[in-house]
Amino acid sequence: MIELQKVHKSFGDLEVLKGIDLTVQKGEVLSVIGGSGSGKSTMLYCVNAIENIQSGKVLVDGISVHDKSTNINTLRQKIGMVFQQWNSFPHLTVLENAALAPQIVLGKSKEQAEKIAKEQLDHVGLGDKFKEFPTRMSGGQQQRLAIARALAMEPEYMLFDEITSALDPELVGEVLDTLRLLRKEGMTMICVTHEIAFAREVSDKVAFFHQGVIEEIGTPEQVIVNPKKERTQQFLSKVLQ
Amino acid sequence: MSQIKTKYIVYAAIAFFVIFQAYTSIKESTLTYYDLIFLLEGLERTVYISVTAIVIGTFFGVIFGWIKSTTGAITNVFVSGFLDILRSVPLIIQFILFYAFMGILEIDISVFWVGAIVLSAYTAAFVTEVVRAGIDSVPQTTRRAARSLGMTYWQDYRYIVFPLGLRAVFPSWISIVLSVIKDSALVSVIGYLEILKTTEELISKTQEALLLLIGVGVFYFIISYPISLYAAHLERKLKV
Numbered sequence: 001m002i003e004l005q006k007v008h009k010s011f012g013d014l015e016v017l018k019g020i021d022l023t024v025q026k027g028e029v030l031s032v033i034g035g036s037g038s039g040k041s042t043m044l045y046c047v048n049a050i051e052n053i054q055s056g057k058v059l060v061d062g063i064s065v066h067d068k069s070t071n072i073n074t075l076r077q078k079i080g081m082v083f084q085q086w087n088s089f090p091h092l093t094v095l096e097n098a099a100l101a102p103q104i105v106l107g108k109s110k111e112q113a114e115k116i117a118k119e120q121l122d123h124v125g126l127g128d129k130f131k132e133f134p135t136r137m138s139g140g141q142q143q144r145l146a147i148a149r150a151l152a153m154e155p156e157y158m159l160f161d162e163i164t165s166a167l168d169p170e171l172v173g174e175v176l177d178t179l180r181l182l183r184k185e186g187m188t189m190i191c192v193t194h195e196i197a198f199a200r201e202v203s204d205k206v207a208f209f210h211q212g213v214i215e216e217i218g219t220p221e222q223v224i225v226n227p228k229k230e231r232t233q234q235f236l237s238k239v240l241q
Numbered sequence: 242m243s244q245i246k247t248k249y250i251v252y253a254a255i256a257f258f259v260i261f262q263a264y265t266s267i268k269e270s271t272l273t274y275y276d277l278i279f280l281l282e283g284l285e286r287t288v289y290i291s292v293t294a295i296v297i298g299t300f301f302g303v304i305f306g307w308i309k310s311t312t313g314a315i316t317n318v319f320v321s322g323f324l325d326i327l328r329s330v331p332l333i334i335q336f337i338l339f340y341a342f343m344g345i346l347e348i349d350i351s352v353f354w355v356g357a358i359v360l361s362a363y364t365a366a367f368v369t370e371v372v373r374a375g376i377d378s379v380p381q382t383t384r385r386a387a388r389s390l391g392m393t394y395w396q397d398y399r400y401i402v403f404p405l406g407l408r409a410v411f412p413s414w415i416s417i418v419l420s421v422i423k424d425s426a427l428v429s430v431i432g433y434l435e436i437l438k439t440t441e442e443l444i445s446k447t448q449e450a451l452l453l454l455i456g457v458g459v460f461y462f463i464i465s466y467p468i469s470l471y472a473a474h475l476e477r478k479l480k481v
Contacts, residue, residue: 087386150390
């Protein structure tokens, strides 16, 4: 379970998160929507301590993420993350990209690591690209590689930060299909996304962020179909035009 | 392709001219077999001091480059200031000053080590900038991705930042290596018998400046050219 309790986060004088309370149960999919600068990506970065926080608490399975005594590298092993920029490691082949972390972080043998990597690459439909270098692949393929690379760590949670925003429109579908697959397999996920239709389709819960607070949260029906708050309505009417 | 052909034709022409000149001079030369040995020993010392400086200089350059790229470190200010001085003062002055200081402080140190220390520091100053640029060239987002997979700070450096960043600046490092080999000639001012110094001695003995200087030029070329060839080959191989 991922829990955020009264999380405050500032960059200098700018307060980006103003007391976020959020719970994601095991097996749940939470989609986070909102305008740019609403703090939704920052919230995600706080979950695996890529960003620190000023006050409040982030708990993953009851372990406080920002506690000094917490070994964050160990905790991150069960929280996979995929970014807007796909960030493949360009000096490694596709297979090496996915096998690196299991080998050096989890200490698996090369054979074991490659076996897991191959499984996960097959999983996202890159089974024929093991020896390719990522820079020769399309954005959609690189993004699926990033997903496979995170999955090769066998995480319990996955965080997705606007993973289709930097893609050409015709490549968005293949990446969303991969997410649908993960959804079907019961992966716990937090998706920061601009794909409202997708959020409506796969989410158990949708949260609408506005200026560092959760303006509205509930089922996709409640938040996307029948939003109660005026700001949510304004936002949705803009993006759904 | 034709460009490469032209290049080799030019090289061949120069080589032919040099060999012809050398041949006619050698026929009338008073240089002996022992003079040649003397010269080769100088060459050996040139290689020796250059390799020492490149190894030590690169080692410290990588460390300083890492310090400089890690913002917020107080050491950064000291390192930068020190390296700026090393980079801005002509090498020949550094040799003479350091040599003189060693004398004033009555520190017993061989000419080789005076030269090697100054040349290493000079190399380190340039390598530092190159390494810093290399580290900075690795996108922050790529490093975040590495860390989000559970890699530690050092694993991130070992497997992602150094392989990517150092690859990007490999050509710049090779230029430093080549210039260090040539700059090592300046150690002659403090009396280290590297190849230029041995040549000078032979010139004053035999008065055959043209032949000897062509010979030394060829020696430098023989050392440097294979390095740049091999570097170009490596660069193609490592290209990402």
